[in-house]
Amino acid sequence: MCAFADGRRICANAAIHLVPALIPVAVLPVIAGPRRGREYSRMERQQTHTVAIAVLVVTVVLELAAVGLSWWLEPLWDTLLYAVYTIAISGVGVLIAGREPRNLVAWMFIAIGLWNAVAADVSQGWALRATAEGWPAADAAQLLALLSWLPQSIPSVAIFLTFPDGRLTHRRWRVAVWAAVIGAIVGTIGFTLSPDVGEEFAGGVNPLAAESLPTELMTICGLALSGAAMLAGTIALGLRLRRSTGIQRQQLKWFAFAVFWAATVPPLVAAVWYELPWLRPLTAFALIGVPIGAAIAILRYRLYDIDFIISRTLSYALLTGLLGALWAGTALLLGQLVGRGAPLAVAGATAAAALAFRPLRDRLQDAIDRRFRRARFSALQRIATFEGDLRAGLVPPEALEEILQDALQDQTLRLRFTQRDGGDDVDAYGQIQPEHPGARNLFPIHRGGEQVGFVSREPADSDAVLEPVLASAGLAIEITRLRLELRHQLEEVTASRARIVAAADQERRHIERDLHDGAQQRFIAIGLALRHAQHELGSGRMEYASRTLDRAVTEIGVAIDELRELARGLRPACLDEGLGVALRELAERAPVEVEVDVQANRFPPDVETAAYFVVCEGLTNAVKYASASKIRLEVRARDDRLVVAVQDDGIGGAAITARGGLLGLSDRVAAHGGAFTVDSTAGAGTRLVAEFPCAF
Structure with a gap:
C-alpha cells in the first residue's frame, strides 16, 4: 500500500470520474454528426494543424518520460515498442489532420495517442519506478494504468464507424458510440472498485474496493457493452467495405488488413x-x-497493391501450414516404416515437401486470387482464353484492343503502336490515330527493351491490374506488332513498285517523245536528202549532190549523238567487263577529282546495273548540286551484300523528299530488296550508301 493514502485516493477518484469523461468529449462530433459547410481557410488549416502538432509534441514528451521511468524495470521491448506505437498513432493523426482537418479519424488517433501516453505508459512507468524507489501514489498510478485500456474502445469504435472520411454511413450507428461510452464508464467504475484486482497492487489489496457494490457485474456489463460496440464497429466497417468502390474500397482494404492482424x-x-x-x-x-495501415490508406492508398499483399499473405500462410502438415505426416509415416528419427524419414519428408511446394503454391494462389483478386483473376483468364483462341486461329490478333477493354471493364481504353520510322501512332489495324488527349493516363508497352506502343485510358482504379494483364498479353501484342510491321513493309513495297512503274512509264514516254521529235525527224530528213542527192546525181549536178551528201552525213552524226544520249539510261556495254571498269570510266569523264575504290569481285548483272546507276546519280548530284571538289566511290562485298557508297565534300543538307531524285534511288534499291541511307550534314558533305543483297 502507498504511504500517501490521500494522494492515492485523489488519483483513483480522478481515474473514476475523469477517465470516462475525457474520451467521450473526443467523440461528441461523431454523435452529433460531422460539421458541414464552408471549407477551412488556409489560416484555419494552419491553426488546426498547429494544434495537432502541439498535441503530438506533448505526447512525445510524455512517452520519453514514460521510457525513462520504465527503463530496466520491464522488458525493453515492452518499453520501447509501445512507446513507438503511441507516437505512431498520434503522428498518423497529425498527418491526416494536416491534409483533412475535418476528418474525425485524425482526431480519434490523436486522442488515443495522448490518452495512451498519459493513462497507460506514464502511469505504468510511475507505478514501476514508485514501487522500486518508494515514491508516492504507486498504487493509484498502477490502477490508472490497468483501467486505461477500456476507455480506448470509444475512439476505436468511432474510427471503425467513420473510416476513412470521418463520416457515419447512417445515423443508427450512433447507438454503437453510446454503447461504447456507457460500457467504458460502467466497466471502468466496476474494475476500479473491484476487490478482485488487489493482486495488482504492491500491498495485495485494492484500497478503493467496495464490497457492497456489484463490481463484478458492473465490469461484465461494461465489457459486454464495449465488446458489442466493437462488434458493431467491425460490422459497419465490413459493410462499408462491401458496398464501397474505387478509391474508398482500396482505402478500406488497407485499414481492414491492418486491423485483421491487430485483432488476430x-x-x-x-x-x-x-x-x-x-x-x-x-x-x-x-x-x-494499425496506424501505419491507416496512414497508407488515407494518404498513400495507391502506393502498393493491397489486393496483392492480402493474396500473397494468405497464400503463403496457408502454404506454410499445408507444407508443415505434409512434412509432419510424411515423417511420421516413414518413421513407422524405417524407424523414428531415422535420417531417411527426415530426408523423405523434406523431399516430399519440396516436390509439393510449386504445384501446391500455384493451386493455392489461383484459388486465393479467384476470391480476393477477382478483377485481376478474371482479366488474366480473359487474356488466357484469347491467346488460346489466337493460337488456334479462331480470332485475329487485331481484336486485342476489344479484349483488353472487356477484360478491364474499361471502354475508354485504347491500344496504340508506335512506328519504327517515327510516323504517327496507329491502332491494331494500322490506321493512323489522332494524338491522345492530355488528360488520359499513358502506360508504355516495352518488348525487348524497346517501346513498341502504349495503352491510354481515362484515370481508373484498376491501373494496378493493367500491368500484369499487359504482361500476360505479351504474345498477342508481339503478333499484332509483327503483323503491323509486315503490313507497313508491304505497303512500302507496293508504293515503291508503283513509283518504279510510274517512273518507267514516264521514261518510256520521254524516250518515245525524244525519238519522235529528234532522231526520227532527223532520219526522215536524211532520207529525203539522200533521195534529193540521187536525183542530182542522175541529172549530172555533181557539185550540188556533193553538198547534199555532206549535209546528210552531218545530220547522221547529230542523230548518232542523240541516240547515244538516249542510250545513257540503259545498261552500258562497259559493265560487261565488270563494275570496277565501268566506274573507273565514269570517273574519268567527271569534271572533278574522283577516287575509286572497288573490289575485283563480280556480282550478278542486275545488281551491278543497279549499283552503277546509283553511282551515276550520286556522282551527278555531287557535281551539279553539292558543289563538290572531291568525290570518293567505294564498292565492298560485306557478308552476302554488295555495299556501294558515294561520298563528297560538298555543301551537304541532302535528304530524301517526296519529289526528289534520291527517292528514285531509294526505290531502285528497294526493288532489289536492299536498303538506301543518306547521311548529309549541312556543311559537312554527303554520303550515300546502298546495300544490295546478292549471292557471290
Whole structure:
C-alpha cells in the first residue's frame, strides 16, 4: 500500500470520474454528426494543424518520460515498442489532420495517442519506478494504468464507424458510440472498485474496493457493452467495405488488413505467452501496423497493391501450414516404416515437401486470387482464353484492343503502336490515330527493351491490374506488332513498285517523245536528202549532190549523238567487263577529282546495273548540286551484300523528299530488296550508301 493514502485516493477518484469523461468529449462530433459547410481557410488549416502538432509534441514528451521511468524495470521491448506505437498513432493523426482537418479519424488517433501516453505508459512507468524507489501514489498510478485500456474502445469504435472520411454511413450507428461510452464508464467504475484486482497492487489489496457494490457485474456489463460496440464497429466497417468502390474500397482494404492482424496476433500470442515468451513483441508490432495501415490508406492508398499483399499473405500462410502438415505426416509415416528419427524419414519428408511446394503454391494462389483478386483473376483468364483462341486461329490478333477493354471493364481504353520510322501512332489495324488527349493516363508497352506502343485510358482504379494483364498479353501484342510491321513493309513495297512503274512509264514516254521529235525527224530528213542527192546525181549536178551528201552525213552524226544520249539510261556495254571498269570510266569523264575504290569481285548483272546507276546519280548530284571538289566511290562485298557508297565534300543538307531524285534511288534499291541511307550534314558533305543483297 502507498504511504500517501490521500494522494492515492485523489488519483483513483480522478481515474473514476475523469477517465470516462475525457474520451467521450473526443467523440461528441461523431454523435452529433460531422460539421458541414464552408471549407477551412488556409489560416484555419494552419491553426488546426498547429494544434495537432502541439498535441503530438506533448505526447512525445510524455512517452520519453514514460521510457525513462520504465527503463530496466520491464522488458525493453515492452518499453520501447509501445512507446513507438503511441507516437505512431498520434503522428498518423497529425498527418491526416494536416491534409483533412475535418476528418474525425485524425482526431480519434490523436486522442488515443495522448490518452495512451498519459493513462497507460506514464502511469505504468510511475507505478514501476514508485514501487522500486518508494515514491508516492504507486498504487493509484498502477490502477490508472490497468483501467486505461477500456476507455480506448470509444475512439476505436468511432474510427471503425467513420473510416476513412470521418463520416457515419447512417445515423443508427450512433447507438454503437453510446454503447461504447456507457460500457467504458460502467466497466471502468466496476474494475476500479473491484476487490478482485488487489493482486495488482504492491500491498495485495485494492484500497478503493467496495464490497457492497456489484463490481463484478458492473465490469461484465461494461465489457459486454464495449465488446458489442466493437462488434458493431467491425460490422459497419465490413459493410462499408462491401458496398464501397474505387478509391474508398482500396482505402478500406488497407485499414481492414491492418486491423485483421491487430485483432488476430494478440490472442495467438496470448495463447503461448508463457511457453514462447520471445513471441510477445509481435503484439506490439501488430498494433503498430494499425496506424501505419491507416496512414497508407488515407494518404498513400495507391502506393502498393493491397489486393496483392492480402493474396500473397494468405497464400503463403496457408502454404506454410499445408507444407508443415505434409512434412509432419510424411515423417511420421516413414518413421513407422524405417524407424523414428531415422535420417531417411527426415530426408523423405523434406523431399516430399519440396516436390509439393510449386504445384501446391500455384493451386493455392489461383484459388486465393479467384476470391480476393477477382478483377485481376478474371482479366488474366480473359487474356488466357484469347491467346488460346489466337493460337488456334479462331480470332485475329487485331481484336486485342476489344479484349483488353472487356477484360478491364474499361471502354475508354485504347491500344496504340508506335512506328519504327517515327510516323504517327496507329491502332491494331494500322490506321493512323489522332494524338491522345492530355488528360488520359499513358502506360508504355516495352518488348525487348524497346517501346513498341502504349495503352491510354481515362484515370481508373484498376491501373494496378493493367500491368500484369499487359504482361500476360505479351504474345498477342508481339503478333499484332509483327503483323503491323509486315503490313507497313508491304505497303512500302507496293508504293515503291508503283513509283518504279510510274517512273518507267514516264521514261518510256520521254524516250518515245525524244525519238519522235529528234532522231526520227532527223532520219526522215536524211532520207529525203539522200533521195534529193540521187536525183542530182542522175541529172549530172555533181557539185550540188556533193553538198547534199555532206549535209546528210552531218545530220547522221547529230542523230548518232542523240541516240547515244538516249542510250545513257540503259545498261552500258562497259559493265560487261565488270563494275570496277565501268566506274573507273565514269570517273574519268567527271569534271572533278574522283577516287575509286572497288573490289575485283563480280556480282550478278542486275545488281551491278543497279549499283552503277546509283553511282551515276550520286556522282551527278555531287557535281551539279553539292558543289563538290572531291568525290570518293567505294564498292565492298560485306557478308552476302554488295555495299556501294558515294561520298563528297560538298555543301551537304541532302535528304530524301517526296519529289526528289534520291527517292528514285531509294526505290531502285528497294526493288532489289536492299536498303538506301543518306547521311548529309549541312556543311559537312554527303554520303550515300546502298546495300544490295546478292549471292557471290
